[in-house]
Amino acid sequence: MGRYLGRKLLIYALTFFLAVTIDWMIPRFMPGDPVSLMIARIGTRPEAAEVLRGYFIQAFGLDVPLWQQYLNFWKALFQGDLGVSIWLYPQPVIKIIQRAIPYDLFILLPAILLSWFAGNHVGALAARARWLDNTLLPVGYLLTATPYMWLAILLAWSLGNVAGVFPIAGAYSFSIRPHLSLRFILDLLHHWFLPFLSLFLVMFGGWAIGMRNMIIYEMESDYSRYLEALGTPQKLIRKYAFRNAMLPQITGLALQLGGIVAGAVATEVVFAYPGIGYIILNAVQNQDYFLLQGCFLFIIIGVLLANFLIDIVYVIVDPRTRLGMTGE
Amino acid sequence: MLQVENLTVYYKTIRGYVQALEKATFTLADGEIMGLAGESGCGKTTLGHSLIYLRPPMNYIGGRVVLDGQELPIWDMEKMQEFRYRHISLIPQYAMNALNPTRKIGKMIAELLESRGVSYSEILPELKRRLDLVQLTQDVLKMYPIELSGGMKQRMVMVISTLLNPSLLIADEITSALDVSTQKAVCEMLVEFRDRGFVKSTIIITHDISILYQIADSIMVMYAGQLSEKAPTEVVFQDPRHPYTRMLIGSLPKVGVRYQEERLRGIPGSPPQLLNPPPGCRFRDRCPVAFGRCTEVPPFLEISPGHSVACWRAF
Amino acid sequence: MLSLERVTKVYRLGAFGLQKLIAVRDVSFEIGEREIVSLIGESGSGKSTIGKLILRLTPITSGTIRFEGTDVSTLNGLSLKEYYRRVQGVFQDPFASFNPIFKADRVFRMVRDEFYPQVGMREWNEKVEGALRAVGLNPPDVLNKFPHQLSGGQLQRFLVARALLLDIRLLIADEIISMLDASTRVDVLNLLADLKARGLSILFITHDLSLGYYISERAIILYRGRIAEMGPTDKIYNRPLHPYTEMLMESVPRLDRKWEEEGRIERKAALTGSVPGGCVYADRCPKAMDICTREEPELKEAETGHFVACWAR
Amino acid sequence: MEQEQPKKVRSEFIFFAWRNAKLRIGVSILLVFIVFAVVGPFLVKYDPYEYSGPMGAPPSREHWFGTTIFGQDVFSQFALGTRSTLTVGLLGGCIGTMVGILVGLLGGYRGGMLDEFLNVITNIILIIPTLAVLIIIAAYLEVRGILTQSLFIGLTAWPWAARAIRAQTFSLRVREFVDLARITGRSSLRIVLTEIAPNMMSYLLLVFILQFGGAVLNAATLDFIGLGPTKGVSLGLIMNNAVLWAALQLGMWWWLLPPGATIAAIVGALYITNVGLDEIFNPKLREM
Amino acid sequence: QPQTVTVVQTVPVKETVPVIITPTPAPSPVVYPRNETLYTSGKQWGPPTSWNPLQPGSYAMGVIGLCYETLFLFDPLKNEYIPWLAESGQFVSDKVYEVKLRQGIQWQDGQPFTAADVVYTFELGKLPGVYYAGLWNWMEKVEAVDDYTVRFTFKEVRHQSWWNTLYNTAIVPKHAWEGRSQEEIVNGPNLPPMGTGAYMYDTHSEDRMVWKRNDNWWATKLLGRSVAPKYILDIVNPSNNVALGLFLKGEMDLSNNFLPGIATLVKGGYGVKTWYDDAPFMLSANTAFLFMNTTKKPMDDPAFRKAMAYAVNVDEIVTKVYGNIVQKANPSGLLPTWEQYVDPAVVSELGFSYNPDQAKKILDQAGYKDVDGDGFREAPDGSKIALKIIVPFGWTDWMESIRVIAAGAQAVGINLQPDFPDFGGYWDQLTGGTFDMAINNFGSNLSDTPYTFYAWLFRNPIEASMPNGNFGRYENPEVFALVDELDRTPKEQMGAVISKIQRIQLTEMPAVPLWYNGLWAQWNETYWTNWPGAAEGLPKYLPCTWNGYWNMTSILMLTELKPAQSQ
């Protein structure tokens, strides 16, 4: 088990190193010179432009050779410094991200976990109930096949604009100041619901289908047949099948995390929800590669951490990994 | 006491029925260990499974199974439920994979028993005794199946399957994957279980006849879905009446026999397919003594006490 | 003809091969001309590994395997092909030996493609039919069929026939009969015996002693990757020297004698992991002595041609 | 096993395929869209960007799917968009599958350090969020066409396929027929191609289908956040435009609904086909 | 994060001036009352992160204008400067300009506003990184004559730049800023901001910026003007799509977004109001140009460029792409507010309009003929012409526009294809001078003087990177000198210089003016009324929250607003 985790750690370390390196390259090798952009945006009169140019080149640390920039980047990284945003100059990237992260967690965590939980249970139900299988599964397929943003836009428009039941933008009402009260919390939830729902729905279908198929496999497996032959009630067999089918779903969760980020971007854009996804889009549109770099770094760290957590959980729930029997 | 009459079980496939078990009729006395032998694909597993666990694509076509005077509703998955495990139990061919890989063995047994309304704590002392008997330490209850070797798993399944003292135990190819020394140990345990009365009677399915010679009281030979011969072990070896049995016994190498000295002979030809098999005796094509009568299906008749055979030549 | 000298195979497992599994250790033996040697041992004792090493299917860790004087591990490209012209193998599972999606006689075509591309199709077909007849098959019955349409015995004979197409001197037969029915088994065994008559040597890998006895002159008993005992078959069968061989002999289900009643279940079960440095059989051995747990016995010649690795001898 | 003719194996497949409602439905939907993608552009009366009609007009005889806010014919865009979306899926799916096959087969067959190395790479790409990579690549390429988009979508989507194929290869590699081919003196490449790969065909088909669907969805997401092809039309781009010009708020549902629904239908059909095929290839899942 | 500003300051008692009430702001409410709050949107495209008036590229909506104020305002509709913090200003000698400050102005912390603050602010321009650093190239010194008089001495008077600076430079409080490090001054977020203006910082978060009314605003006492909304809540721009949704839901009062389909909305009974009731609905804010790279063939040929001018069907762009919410540009490119500077003689002589035949004629004459019969003209030397016109991908209105332009060019035989690189690529090509043709409007914004417009259009010198105009790298010392001269020319005398520039511009046609982008502004009257507009009787101030517009009278627009329900 130690070996297993050690191996995983090694891969994570490598991944992190490589990812950060790629990440570092973003602002440096992308088209769109950030400094000239800044100057253009300030729209200063000619005489100041040169002064500003020199100033910004220094401010972004672009005045040293590339290898030095690379080393500096790592150094700064360990001090929690991700540089300065161009789009939101002179705000440090880390601050922008710090403010956005809670919103992401607020939406992503419940959406991921609840969809996973609900999807797995409903999928397990569908595996034995024909009517559910026949009704829910097609819906599930359609949901997973739906482009995130399209679903989100339809939800926003129908429930937000036409029905007017839900707000369509922001994390809480514009008229409310954040404070601790029931009213504010309700308002927060009110705004949270649609973005959450759009992510939840799309992911839910995938889990449900995956679970259903896994359960069917498990129910056909040797140990299920043995138990059946011993007259064990279906309930116990299903319980086992569910538990065992859950294991691949856990790995699936790890694999999905990267992809969920995509969903978050689309959803946050549609609902103008002030999370990282929204910032990424703006960073892309504003050529703010430093910010983009920071966001990706955070996502990478997040995904790595989550993966690692899942790995640990996996080791705990699956004795096979613990004995080093599985290669992965 | 098991009585099987005209048990017929087919597999339903898209191209029709695979006639894997045709009118099987035999009895199994209390305390009897019966070996079921035959070529691969002749329906041994089908017979074994149909007694306990008849599920699609297996189709019950006809026949009766009476265990201890009670007819088993083998065609009804639900009704069979109460007989399974308590009265009739199984050690499957796939014993290596028969345990839930993610449950500790003890826990699994507990859950299995509780689900059948048996108290685990009450049965635990007995369980431990039996583990000792099969030379497993009690620690295995705290282990996961993956931590056991193949032979250990095999024995573990044996213990589990027989825990409720069923009248009938079906052991399907439990020795094929084992090497000789483990094979021997497992076989001896089967006998031990019978001797101690954990099970009343046992059907051992195998294609390794020399093992049957060691432990079985009687041997039943099947060929292509039909019963060929059933007789006490000695009789089968000394006085086989069915030509197939004879040829089968003849093809067994004995320790101490070398090909230079005594060249053994196999059975030429191959068995018929069971999807729309030819009428009559299915061994006809390979039988050296076949004659006109063999186009009719020979009945499985008792020709002497405890010795039944299905061959026109034998009657 | 073929000789193994202190052959060791270590499998590397786990992350970046950090874990090691010694599958075969310091195994030395020879196979002479026209000789059938049985390699006997329980599951996992390293029998197949030795077969694979000889067939160059897995790289050797240390030691040398020589075929007619040349170190097998130095072969490559053409010389390896030449080697395969002389040394061939047939494996345990006849069904798994054929690619299920192609017709079974594809194995013959492969041999032609690789070894006899110059031979004309008709000539080749005749050669194939000849080989098939040589293994007791009727060519029209078996050609042009898919593996699942043939029986295990037929398939296994197919493989032997395939080997015969080449100019082979040595056949590695890895448990080739364990998956077969009793009746078919005999046919394949007899076939092997006939091959010997045609000048072949065979390494006959099995875990069934009675089968080994039936056809081989010499036998090698393998236990956990080491040779426990080696010698003429009749000596090993009739007067085993190693306690492990003894135990095996007792366990064989014989048709002439029933298992000893009193010996039932009393034997020690195998524990996992033996004492490092000592005899690998020490933990199961009824005759284990002190030294057995400390030092590993060397393979010694107890009588002419009969070797054993046991302190008790 | 009973004796059966090879033809029957195939007919058995067709039999089960035909009996499988999921496959029937999935394939029919797909066929409809494929046919449409092939034929549709020929039915088009207008250039997709031409101001061919009244602005923001609802569906009519002239403009089957109405017009955009600029007066462009939505149907024309839709027909061409369906084609390019399917192209992206097909190409992206192909590339993803190919790379996956290559990496999986290579690692699985050769094993050893090469496998470890490929494994690490696979893990890394698996862990780095695809979208991040896609955004970077997309932003890096100033000008992107449908082909480049397919290329980089395919190039980031392969890891899970490689993983799965590697596992399959692993189990096939130790099969005896592979050893047999080796002692026939076959080269590794030929063994992989002629012995191992054919045995995974059904599996590869499933992988391809999932890659196909994934590529379509990925492309749609990229298009939507403005990193789609800078040339041409695609369903994602139509949606992107429709959203930018507030199609729903201005009541132009005909601009936004068809492309999204089509993507959902295509990908959904792919998934359903996948499950259908799975049930056919896998006797355990078959329903009698 | 919510931040309650409690600036409790002991004010040093100065002479006999009565102790000024320390503004301890009443704790902000938890919920902003709808009828006291003005919801705006359109300036802020990302979370507010800076409140530093020295960072014009990034400061939050209203920092200059609502909070910090300038010495003058400029009214583009009347083309006049409105003294604001200054009471008056004038040249007292050739090179000396004196500003008299209003007396009685207080900073929001109660401190008096004095000449020292003004001097301090201008002195800051000496720090690197401050955007008006260039000022000190031609200004010699700034000094406080007394508490309310500031004297600026120049090395060289640049009238246009000076006026531009005067109404654009926000005065910062010396007493609050003095202790700050240079880094903090230039790069600090300056939170909370504290100025002289009508609004004080209340709070902000990722998606909003809230200003609270300064009830002690000087203009109430001194000018009798007061602002009606107690709160101004600026919503960070979501997408256009969401902005429109919010606007239609009545969650926004004033939207300075570019909202698609505005014609439908104004006419369709949605209650949406704009400056004009009819097309073009909006005032104009800048001019979009077709830039041609004059360093490349054939764009180096004025005849070719001229032909391009005739080949562009701007009307189609205006009607189809924009649905008539923009206006076709005058051939001079000058915004309508600068109409007085257009020389009608020059324009009628040299001006152009969409005329394919004319374009063909010019091309024919200049020797651009289709020699090889592929439908496109070749250059006079016989070489093929294959050009690309670029705009950033995703800028859909521009994308549509260049499709029209390319179609127009193709119609007269010029092989011009639209191309849509990502913004980064576009920007690199545009500023690096590697493009063929492109659309841009970044520096043609409404201001007090057409000088800013020409300085952008004829930006010089030509350098490796040209981020601030003259993307076509049109090199003409004559016109460069004229633009410089324009800078030094007082307002009244500009006409003559501009006329010369226009003549060269229209002859050489370095860039083709296409259309005027609107001063996107739409509002509804649910909560606030008396919005400005073109109609009779409405206030005539700009309704705009963008940077640089509060001091172009938008702040006065606020003083005119009335709550809807109060009557």
Ligand SMILES: Nc1ncnc2c1ncn2[C@@H]1O[C@H](COP(=O)(O)OP(=O)(O)OP(=O)(O)O)[C@@H](O)[C@H]1O
């Ligand atoms: N699920 C099934 N569907 C169709 N035919 C089946 C199925 N299972 C078994 N059969 C067929 O039924 C016949 C009897 O099979 P069975 O498994 O009982 O044989 P067996 O004697 O146990 O063979 P083995 O020794 O190989 O286990 C065979 O011909 C087999 O092909």
Ligand SMILES: Nc1ncnc2c1ncn2[C@@H]1O[C@H](COP(=O)(O)OP(=O)(O)OP(=O)(O)O)[C@@H](O)[C@H]1O
């Ligand atoms: N490719 C491999 N990688 C790692 N370990 C292996 C590999 N092949 C075999 N082993 C291990 O090497 C040991 C010897 O295996 P081998 O297959 O030679 O045994 P065997 O005697 O042929 O057993 P069996 O009778 O089961 O075929 C076993 O412990 C096995 O687990």
Ligand SMILES: [Mg+2]
């Ligand atoms: Mg069986």
Ligand SMILES: [Mg+2]
């Ligand atoms: Mg082996």
